[in-house]
Amino acid sequence: MHKTEIFQRRKTKKIKVGSLYIGGDAPISVQSMTNSDTRDIDATVKQIQRLTEAGCELVRVAVPDMKSAENLSEIKSQISIPLVADIHFDYKLALKAIEQGIDKLRLNPGNIRNKQELIAIITAAKDKKIPIRIGVNAGSIPQEIIAKYHGITPETMVESALWEIDLFEKHNFNNIIISLKTSDVPTTLNSYRLMAKKVEYPFHLGITEAGPAWCGTIKSAVGIGILLAEGIGDTIRVSLTADPVEEVKVGWEILKSLGLRLRGVNLISCPTCGRCEVDLLNIVKQLESKLDTIKMPITIAVMGCVVNGPGEAKIADIGIAAGKGSGVLFRHGKIVKKVPESEFISALLDELKEMQTKNF
Ligand code: SF4
DSSP states (O other): OOOOOOOOOOOOOOEEETTEEESTTSOOEEEEEOOSOTTOHHHHHHHHHHHHHHTOOEEEEEOOSHHHHHTHHHHHHTOSSOEEEEEOSOHHHHHHHHHTTOSEEEEOTTTOOOHHHHHHHHHHHHHHTOOEEEEEEGGGOOHHHHHHTTSSOHHHHHHHHHHHHHHHHHTTOOOEEEEEEOSSHHHHHHHHHHHHTTOOSOBEEOOTTOOBHHHHHHHHHHHHHHHHHTTOOSEEEOOOBSOHHHHHHHHHHHHHHTTSOOOSEEEEEOOOOTTOOSOHHHHHHHHHHTOTTOOSOEEEEEESSTTTHHHHHHHSSEEEEEOSSEEEEEETTEEEEEEEGGGHHHHHHHHHHHHHHHTO
16 A cells, blocks of 8 residues: 655654664664563563564663662673663662663653762763663652642653753763653643754653553553654653563554554454454454564455455455455455455465565
8 A cells, every 4th residue: 555654753863772773764663661670680581582572672671779780781691682771869870780781871850860970970871872861750850840830741841851951961961862751641742842842862752651551552652653643753662551562562553553664464454344244353363363473564454344355455465355254365466265264364374474485
C-alpha cells in the first residue's frame, strides 16, 4: 500500500549512546527498563536478554545503591545493547556508574540539586563521553517551581529541565537527551511541544506511570503517538505495570503503526460481523501467539468474508479471505489455493516460513 508521510521530524543534535544513536537522522529507538533487582546480576542479565529478543534497543537499570552501581560493568559485559544507569539522589552512585563504563546516565533534576555534585558528574561524564538524559518527572519537581506556576504545568516541567540544562551548558556539556514525563497525556504533550521550541537536544518520549498493560498501552499510544505524528521524539519508552517485554512490544507497535520503523508481523484482521462464517477470533488469537518471534517485516491479513477480505488479503504479503468454513490463500496479491478453516493457521505459517527462507 502507498505510504503517507504525516510529519516532518524535528531537527535535533545526534547523540551517541554506546553503539546506538539518538536524534538527528537516527531511527527512533525503542527502550525499556528492567524491574529486576540490579544487585542480582543473573536476574538482570536474563531480563535484558529477553528484552533484547523482543526488540529493545537500549535498556535502563535502576541504581538505588552502591552494590547495584558496582554490578554495572559485569552486567554490561553480558549484554549486547547499550546500558543506561538510572540515578536519583546520590551523586556518588552516578560517579560509580560512569566509572563502571555505562553508556548513558539518567538524572532527575528534581532530586540532585547540589551544583557541586552535578559539576562532579558533568566532569566525569565529559571525560568518558557519556551522554546524560535530563529526565524530568512530574512526581519529583522542586516545590519552588511548582509554587511559581501553581501546580504541574508544561512550564513547570520545562523550567525544571532548563535549570539543569543551563548548568550543564555553562560547563560545556551538550551531550544531552531530555524527557518531560507526566502521567497526564495533555500536560506531557504540551511540555514536549514547549521544550521543542527552546532546545535542539533529542527527546526521550514517554507517559510515566501510565498504569497496567491495557489502559497504559492506550495512554502511551495516544501520548507518544501524537508527538511522533508531530515529528517530535527520538527514542521511546512505554511504561507499564507489567512485564517490561510488553513495553517493548507496545513501543514497536506504536512505531510500526505510524510507519516509522518496520519489524516483525503487521497483523491485519477484521473485527468480524454477522457475515463471518469461520471462528476468526480464535484463529487470529492462536496465530498471533505464534508470531512473536518473527523479526522480518511482513504484513499478514486474516479476513472474515468476501466483503473486504480479498481486497485486504491481496494488499498484504500473505492473506486469507474466509468464506463458509474455508478460505482463499493469497501470496503477494495472487491466489495460491483454497484452504479449509482447520488449516488456516498452518497454511499461513507455511507461507511465512517459505518467505523467510527465500527472503521475499
Ligand atoms: Fe464482517 Fe466481512 Fe468486514 Fe469481517 S471482512 S467485518 S466478516 S464484512
